[in-house]
Amino acid sequence: MGFPLVRMRRMRRCETIRSMVRETHVSVKDLVYPMFVQPGNGIITEVPSMPNVYRYSVDKLLGAVEEVVSLGIPALLLFGIPEVKDERASSAYSKDGVVQRAVRQVKRSFGDDIIVITDVCLCSYTSHGHCGIVSEDGVVQNDATLEVLKMVALSHAEAGADIVAPSDMMDGRVGAIRRALDGAGYQDVPIMAYSAKYASAFYGPFREAAESTPQFGDRTTYQMAPTNVREALREVELDIVEGADIVMVKPALTYLDVLAKVKEAVRMPVAAYSVSGEYSMIKAAARMGWLDEKRTALEVLTAIKRAGADIIITYFAKDVAKWIDEP
Ligand code: PBG
Secondary structure, three states, rough: OOOOOOOOHHOOHHHHHHHOOOOOOOOOEEEEEEEEEOOOOOOOEEEEEEEEEEEEEHHHHHHHHHHHOOOOOOEEEEEOOOOOOOOOOHOOOOOOOHHHHHHHHHHHHHHHOOOEEEOOOOOOOOOOOOOOOOEEEEEEEHHHHHHHHHHHHHHHHOOOOOOOEEEOOHHHHHHHHHHHHHHHOOOOOOOEEEEEEEOOOOHHHHHOOOOOOOOOOOOOOOOOOOOOOOOHHHHHHHHHHHHHEEEEEEOOOOHHHHHHHHHHHHHOOOOEEEHHHHHHHHHHHHHOOOOOOHHHHHHHHHHHHHOOOEEEEEEEEHHHHHHHHOO
């Protein structure tokens, strides 16, 4: 090369130099671990399509949370599978619902050592599997759903949830939940809004775990079309105006462009949810011996961080904590 001034390789000569010029660091402190809680006692069930991800009864959840805390993971995101489902999702806001009991126990045992975020949605609690109240002709009723979501979020706050995370994608739900929380004295409970949530094929394994597959139709009337990015920015803006404290893009891997644009557009913390399908495809390929699990997962999470995520929700959280082993 006749141009001695320009030479990229000298900065890659050894790991010490490479680490000095590294632009992106994934830390355990960035991660949120999703967990599933189910009825019963003494029960731990592996999710078939998500190796090493389990559904726990409340008593068993505590032991699992202890491990999460000991690994230095700062937060978990809690999903419930109720005993009974009905048209109105009444188990979703019952004082003794599975999530409400789990939150009380986890907060009692671990206090501020773990931040408990609760998923606020109806899909696991409705008999039809939709994220909202459905009319007789099978249409999801936006405003009627808001009334139920308010009760769900309130019941979580009453149980001691640190952050509530509405994932339903109804219009106006962040504002409705904010007003309900403020009115009941929970001004200090932040809302992490699933703002740009796409109608994605990557939720398949989660729906097996949460028993939340819609019994008819799909979620395209309330979740976003994968084709749209300006619409995502509008969804994010609206959620911020309504009072969201953290905004989220979901899924992560197939929407890194959306994540980067959201990060650029707003002055709010941005979360990205690396969803069940992203986990399962790496797990499956690794089991086949086709991909190196650790390298692949860390590369994916690095990409999500690089694209702009301040917070990453991932089923790999515990593995990452072991892999990167920070002091
Ligand atoms: C509930 C909800 C879903 C996920 C999180 N909250 C599924 C859906 O919209 O059907 C998916 C999470 C994952 O795939 O890991 N609405």
